Amino acid sequence: MTPQANEAFVERIREALRLVIDPELGYNIVDLGLVYDIEVEDGGVVRVAMTTTTRGCPATGYLKDGARDAAWSVPTVEFVDIALTYDPPWTPDMMTEDAKRHLGIM
Amino acid sequence: MVGVALSRWTMSYFAAAVMALIAAEAVMLAGIGYPQAPIAAPESLLLVHLVAIGWLSLLMCGALFQFVPVLVVRPLHSDTLPLPTLGLLVAGLAALLLGFAQLGGIVQTPFAFLPAAAILLGAGFTLVLWNLGRTLWAARPLPLPARFVVGGLCSLAATVLFGVIFALVLGGVATVPHLVDVATFGLPIHVIAGLGGWLTFTAIGVSYRLLAMFMLAPELEGRTTRGALYLGAAALAAVIVGGAAAICLAGNVMTAVAIGGLLGVACLVLYGRDIVHLYRARKRRVVELNSRMAAVALANLAATVALGIVLMAAGRFTDHVGVVVFLVGFAWLTGFGLAKLYKIVAFLTWLECYGPVLGKTATPRVQDLVTESRAQKWFVLYFVAVWIAAAALLLAQPWLFRSAAGAMLFATVSIGVELMRTRRLANVAPNLRLPKGVRPPHLLHSSVQLG
Numbered sequence: 001m002t003p004q005a006n007e008a009f010v011e012r013i014r015e016a017l018r019l020v021i022d023p024e025l026g027y028n029i030v031d032l033g034l035v036y037d038i039e040v041e042d043g044g045v046v047r048v049a050m051t052t053t054t055r056g057c058p059a060t061g062y063l064k065d066g067a068r069d070a071a072w073s074v075p076t077v078e079f080v081d082i083a084l085t086y087d088p089p090w091t092p093d094m095m096t097e098d099a100k101r102h103l104g105i106m
Numbered sequence: 107m108v109g110v111a112l113s114r115w116t117m118s119y120f121a122a123a124v125m126a127l128i129a130a131e132a133v134m135l136a137g138i139g140y141p142q143a144p145i146a147a148p149e150s151l152l153l154v155h156l157v158a159i160g161w162l163s164l165l166m167c168g169a170l171f172q173f174v175p176v177l178v179v180r181p182l183h184s185d186t187l188p189l190p191t192l193g194l195l196v197a198g199l200a201a202l203l204l205g206f207a208q209l210g211g212i213v214q215t216p217f218a219f220l221p222a223a224a225i226l227l228g229a230g231f232t233l234v235l236w237n238l239g240r241t242l243w244a245a246r247p248l249p250l251p252a253r254f255v256v257g258g259l260c261s262l263a264a265t266v267l268f269g270v271i272f273a274l275v276l277g278g279v280a281t282v283p284h285l286v287d288v289a290t291f292g293l294p295i296h297v298i299a300g301l302g303g304w305l306t307f308t309a310i311g312v313s314y315r316l317l318a319m320f321m322l323a324p325e326l327e328g329r330t331t332r333g334a335l336y337l338g339a340a341a342l343a344a345v346i347v348g349g350a351a352a353i354c355l356a357g358n359v360m361t362a363v364a365i366g367g368l369l370g371v372a373c374l375v376l377y378g379r380d381i382v383h384l385y386r387a388r389k390r391r392v393v394e395l396n397s398r399m400a401a402v403a404l405a406n407l408a409a410t411v412a413l414g415i416v417l418m419a420a421g422r423f424t425d426h427v428g429v430v431v432f433l434v435g436f437a438w439l440t441g442f443g444l445a446k447l448y449k450i451v452a453f454l455t456w457l458e459c460y461g462p463v464l465g466k467t468a469t470p471r472v473q474d475l476v477t478e479s480r481a482q483k484w485f486v487l488y489f490v491a492v493w494i495a496a497a498a499l500l501l502a503q504p505w506l507f508r509s510a511a512g513a514m515l516f517a518t519v520s521i522g523v524e525l526m527r528t529r530r531l532a533n534v535a536p537n538l539r540l541p542k543g544v545r546p547p548h549l550l551h552s553s554v555q556l557g
Binding site for chain 2: 019020021023024025026053054055056057058059061062063065066067068069070073092103104105106
C-alpha cells in the first residue's frame with residue numbers, strides 16, 4: 001500500500017470511529033482525542049490505541065467494543081485490535097477545537 | 107480489567123429507597139413523629155429509621171455496589187449477593203418499623219419485632235460490608251476517594267452494632283448491664299456514626315470522584331484531601347472508639363463527641379476548600395443539573411455546620427438538635443442523593459440500553475435521557491420546602507412544618523416521575539430511542555442487552 005493509500009485508509013477508519021460517542025460528553029471519540037493511534041498492516045489488519053476520559057468507567061468495555069465494530073465496518077478490514085491505554089492519561093486539552101467549542105470546554 | 111460491569115440490582119435499591127423517602131415525607135405530612143411528638147418517641151424513631159435506613163442507606167448501598175468498582179477499577183466481589191442483601195434489609199426495616207409501632211402502642215401483637223429486626227438488619231448490613239469490604243481489600247493500595255468509603259463502612263459497622271444492641275435491649279432480649287449502659291448512653295454515637303460516618307463520610311469520598319468525573323475537573327489527591335481524610339477518620343474514631351470506651355469506663359460520652367465534633371468541623375473545612383476548587387477548576391463551562399443541585403446540597407451542609415456552631419455558642423444546641431438532624435438528613439444528604447440519583451439513573455440506563463449498540467448505530471447522549479428544564483423546578487421546590495421546614499422547626503410552627511413536608515413530598519414524587527421517564531427512555535427523541543437491537547430496560551433491575 002502506498003503511503004497515500006495508507007493515509008486514505010486510516011482516514012476512512014477514523015471517520016467510521018466517529019460513530020462511537022463518549023456517552024457522558026456526547027461527542028465522538030475521535031474529536032474528543034480518545035483515539036491515540038490507528039495503524040494499518042497488510043491483510044486488512046487494523047490496530048487502534050485508545051483511552052477513556054476516566055479510568056474504571058463502566059462504559060469502557062462498550063467503548064472498546066464499539067470502536068472495534070465501527071472499524072470493522074470499513075470495507076477490506078479483516079481484523080481489528082483495540083488496545084486500551086492510559087499512558088498518557090486523557091485530558092480535555094486533547095480535544096479538537098470544534099469539540100471544545102461544542103462542549104463549552106474552558 | 108479495563109472497565110467494570112453494570113450492577114444488576116442497583117436500580118432495585120434505588121426504587122426501594124425512593125419509595126421509603128416518599129413514605130417518610132407522607133408520615134411527616136400526616137403529623138406523625140417529630141416535631142408533633144418528642145424526638146425520642148417511638149413514632150419519631152420510626153420516621154428517623156425510615157429515612158436513615160429505608161431511603162439513605164438503601165440509596166448508598168445501591169450506589170456503592172455500582173461505584174466502588176469504579177473507584178477501585180475492579181469488579182464487585184459478588185454480583186449475586188446484592189439481591190438477598192436487599193431482601194434482608196427491607197425485611198429488617200419492616201420489622202424495625204413494626205417494632206417502633208409496637209413500642210408506641212400502635213401495633214399490639216406479642217411478636218418480638220425488634221429482636222427480629224436486629225437479626226435481619228444485622229445480617230443484611232453484614233453482607234453489604236462483606237461484599238464491599240472484599241472488593242476494596244482486593245484493590246489495595248486504595249485511591250483516596252475509596253479510603254473515605256472504607257471510613258464510611260467502618261462507621262456503618264459501628265452504627266449497626268449499636269443499633270442491634272439498642273434493638274435487643276428495647277426488645278427485652280438483652281439485660282446484661284453493660285449492654286443496657288450502651289443503650290442508655292450510646293445514642294449520640296449511633297447517630298453520629300450513622301449520619302456523620304456512614305452516610306456523610308462515604309458521600310464525601312464518592313463526591314470527590316463523581317464531581318471530578320462529571321465536570322471534567324482534576325482529581326484531587328493533595329494535602330487538603332488527605333487532611334480531610336485523616337481529620338474525618340480521627341473525628342469518627344474519637345466519637346466511636348472514644349465514646350464506647352467512655353461508656354465502658356463510666357466516663358462522659360459527650361467529651362468524646364465534643365472532640366470528634368471539633369475534628370469533624372476541621373475535616374469539613376478542608377473538604378469545602380477542595381469542593382470549591384473542584385467547581386472552579388472544572389473544564390466544563392456548563393454545569394449539569396445534577397452538579398448544580400449537588401452544589402446546593404453542599405452549601406446546605408456548610409450552612410448546617412454553621413447553624414450547629416451558632417446553636418452551641420448560644421447554649422441552645424440540645425433544644426434544637428432535631429433541626430440539625432433534619433437539615434443533615436434532608437438539606438444535605440437527601441439533596442445530594444437526589445441530585446446524584448438524577449444523573450446515575452440516566453447514566454446506568456444509557457449503559458444498559460445503548461452501550462451494546464455503540465459503534466453499530468447512532469446513539470443518544472446520556473443527557474438526551476433527561477429533561478433538565480422540567481426537573482429543575484422540582485429540585486428548587488424541594489430545597490425551598492426543606493428550608494421552610496427547617497425554619498418552622500426552629501420557630502416551633504408545626505403546621506408550617508407539615509405544609510413544607512407536603513411540598514417536599516410533591517417535589518420528591520415529581521423527581522421520581524422524572525426518574526421513571528428516564529428509565530422508560532421517554533425523553534429520548536423517537537428516531538434515536540430504540541435503534542435495532544435495543545429494547546426498553548426493566549424498571550427495577552439492569553440486564554446486559556445483546557447488541
